[in-house]
Amino acid sequence: MATVELDKPVPDFAAQATSQKDIVLSKLKGWKIVLYFYPKDSTPGCTTEGLDFRDYYDDFLKAKTLIFGISKDILKSHEQFKAQYQFPFELISDTDAYLCQMFDVIQPLNMYGKQIQGVERSTFLIDSNGILRKEWRKVRVNGHVEEVLEAAEAID
Structure with a gap:
């Protein structure tokens, strides 16, 4: 499977x-898209990030x-997480x-001193033509959503 690359079209997907x-x-053309990947529902950092996007x-x-x-x-789990925190966007x-x-x-992530394979908190901004324009990896939650919003306002 090919992985995404900056300034290239993101392969179509259904989820x-x-x-x-x-x-x-492909049905979202005309909209910019933020995809934010997070490790686990209802954990402190993931909840804070979701609340900031909300x-x-x-x-x-x-x-x-x-x-x-x-x-x-x-x-x-997603439905419960979304309802509990009244997220207006889909998970x-x-x-x-x-x-x-x-x-x-x-x-590879460090969890309580053990190496595990897990989802690294990451965010991707896709423009209205389906091109990946910006990515943030190893995200720190504080101030992140504001930075993503600023980037979204600056493209197109």
């Missing part, structure tokens, strides 16, 4: 998401930008790690 939606990248959601819409959170959690379930592999976010 199951919350609210019983199937997200198909709090800036209207600003992203004004910038013609849709937001999708992605983790390997199952849809039931994509990537249980087979297809998107995680496409975006190369499965990385």
Whole structure:
């Protein structure tokens, strides 16, 4: 499988998401897309990141930008996470790690002193023509969403 590259078209994909939606990248042409990958529903950093995207959601819409959170959690977990924190955007379930592999976010992580393979917190900004314009890897949550919004407002 090819991985994504900056300034190149992102391969089309279809994925199951919350609210019983199937997200198909090619059907979102005309919108900028933020895909943010996170390790696990309802954990402190992932909750904070989701809340930040929630709090800036209207600003992203004004910038013609849709937001999708992605983790390997199952849809039931995503639905609970989304409802608990009133996320206005959909969460994509990537249980087979297809998107995680496409975006190369499965990385060795240190968890309580042990090396594991996990989802590295990462965000990708796709322009309205489906071209990957910006990526953030090894994301630190504080201030990140504001930086993504600024980048989304600056393209197209």
